[in-house]
Amino acid sequence: MLVKRLLICTGLLVAATLNLSAQQGPPKSPPATESVTIAGKIITIAYSSPGVKGRAGHIFGKDGLIGHDPSYPVWRAGANSATKLHTETDLTLGGLAVPKGDYTLYVDLSDPDGWVLIVNKQTGQWGTIYDKAQDLGRVKMSMSKPLALVENLKYAITDLGGTTGKLTLEWENHSASVLIAVH
Numbered sequence: 001m002l003v004k005r006l007l008i009c010t011g012l013l014v015a016a017t018l019n020l021s022a023q024q025g026p027p028k029s030p031p032a033t034e035s036v037t038i039a040g041k042i043i044t045i046a047y048s049s050p051g052v053k054g055r056a057g058h059i060f061g062k063d064g065l066i067g068h069d070p071s072y073p074v075w076r077a078g079a080n081s082a083t084k085l086h087t088e089t090d091l092t093l094g095g096l097a098v099p100k101g102d103y104t105l106y107v108d109l110s111d112p113d114g115w116v117l118i119v120n121k122q123t124g125q126w127g128t129i130y131d132k133a134q135d136l137g138r139v140k141m142s143m144s145k146p147l148a149l150v151e152n153l154k155y156a157i158t159d160l161g162g163t164t165g166k167l168t169l170e171w172e173n174h175s176a177s178v179l180i181a182v183h
Helices: 002-024
Strands: 031-038 041-048 083-087 091-093 096-098 101-108 116-120 135-140 142-144 150-161 164-172 174-182
Touching: 031 150, 031 164, 041 150, 041 174, 096 135, 150 174
Parallel strands: none
Antiparallel strands: 031 041, 041 083, 083 101, 091 096, 091 174, 101 116, 116 135, 142 174, 150 164, 164 174
8 A cells, every 4th residue: 555655656746847837948048159250359249039039129128028127227138147247358349448357247228229238247137137236337239220120139249350359139020230349
């Protein structure tokens, strides 16, 4: 009788575990990494990539999806953990001097047509934990519209030759970029 109960309990536990695993599925905002080598130095951005998922026109703005974050109008520029920037060398992001090291990227969305990239010295925090006192600095981004809806948020770092590059963030109907100079 004890063996039968033990087998039934074990079977129920296995079934519950399999059911839980099946329900979890792939992450809603999968992790992603963008990396480039410019002038022999590596620049990397690690982030989580949310999808539009039928919410086009309802993501940005104070009444949109991001408007519910406690740090709004400052956005984690991704999902989940704060977006990470690692640079092997000193660089300039759109006029802002960034010493080699690790940083967190945020975007100030106060002006929907004029985003501002924030480079923050605090690292390792959840994305909605933002401390303005830790800002290294801010730089205005160049705005444009992608050719088509960008379903999943993506970063691109492009080597433009020599010591220059460009960082681009695209999601939904927005594309924001800033030039990079490696020192």
